[in-house]
Amino acid sequence: MTAIETHDLTKYYGDLCAVDHLSLSVDNEIFALLGPNGSGKTTTVLMLTTLLRPTEGTATVCGYDCATEGDMVRKKLSYVPQDMAVDIRLTGRENVVFFAKLYGVADPRAQADEALAIMELADRADDLVKTYSGGMRRRLELAQALVHEPAVLFLDEPTLGLDVAARKKIWEHIRKLRSRGMTVFVTTHYMDEADRFCDRVAIISRGSIMAIGKPKTLKAQLMKDVITATISGEFIPFELGSIRFLGRKEDDVSFTAENGREALPLIAEALVARGMKVHSLSLHEPTLDDVFLNVVGSSDEPRSFNDQQFRVMLRRRK
Amino acid sequence: MKGIWHYMERDLVKWARGRVAVITLLVMPAAWLIFVGLALPVRFTGNYLDFITPGILVMTMLASSLQGGSLLMFDKILGFLNKFLALPSPRENILFGKILFITIRGVIQATVILLIAILIGATILSPLQYGMIYVILILFGILFSGLATTLALYIDDHDSYAAVNTLISMPLFFMSSALMPYSVMPSWMRSIAMVNPLSFAIDAIRSVGLGEVPLMQMGLLFVTGGLVLIVCVQVFRNMTV
Incomplete structure (x- = not known):
């Protein structure tokens, strides 16, 4: 049975379309929903x-309808929102045992100990969470989530606000859960993390999926090299023989070409000839950022849908 | 049913560990009891302390209950509520757990106030009478913690919550029979005090003190409490899908 399936999943907040006819099928993998703030990631997770x-x-x-069989769905999943909500006046163990009891697991203490051990928190389990670092709090939330051995794990921005080392550790743990047979559904706006750690990604913009597939396959849709130029001046998109324009991110414009070394001088000349000043040029292999630029066009945050407004709406939730 | 207990347990442990909050909620009623109860020169009764103690007990429950709503508000703002709503435990348990905790906390605080009252000279009653007083306080606590949690579902920030809290508690207290008997009230105040749920509880506790069984008032508290719970659950269900 497929872990997660959606058909034309849509959510309107008043006139604003947050998620637009989303159809997905996710099973037995780490699946990432990638997109900027306000692109509909969290709304999708809230519906699922x-x-x-x-x-x-x-x-x-897991075959149960999210709208009509809520109780069964909740038995199958665990959800870790982005807020980092753990009780700081309780110990790590108390936090996990509390969830184990609410999940109704057979032996809450033993299960909690196991979950804490998996998340490498066993030695700090009896300290108040007040004394935990951000990364440890995140891992504690993961321990809470896996204490009832869910079939599907939903993680909303699991690495938000953590330092590089803590992020890596969180992802290693997520991989470990995946190898235990869990389906993991993550949202993130860190393209590089999704590229390194996820089996499949979907790029979402303004509520619609723009591209979906393995990171490797998505990157292969571009040509072999990506050239990025930092410029100033008025930019008008152009193509140059086989060199294709990808997109613009603030002052950086990106192109893709089969042979980057040869394309570099051509691009520089073309930019200067069109009246722009070129500050720097770089050549790299395609990344998911480039894929994103390619399918979305620009990676500016959508102005009409700001995060603050979105949160206010979430709280009202009507 | 078990879920209610676990949610209550969480709040209870958190409360007991935040030592400051345990004391602060008690300062106001204790001050009233000591400074007003012992010092106010009144002519309508010989023992004003005995008269005012029921009012202060109910005031303690009221303050604790109304303040308790902010617990749910914080759970909502900080993201705990969303985590709890995604759990398989029946969602209403979140609500009943809160109401249970707030009522238990109020009863603990009222007990401290009762002990202070006895210490400074209130008349000691029989165990049966104390038992009835506790039943009345619990019914009253359920009524107002239900009301407070319902409010908390609508309110999204701490300042507004504190403002609404004051807006409710002050007039409710002064417009009740807490401080004076109906006979010495101006008539406009009497008509308000007669329908004030605070007065139901206060009058009930006073009747217990006189050796009566206040079935009428207890019935009223029971019915209004039940109605508030029904509304509360309904609002909660509407808000959470």
């Missing part, structure tokens, strides 16, 4: 975790 009712379309988790 039965916290928000879709305006249209259906979603199932």
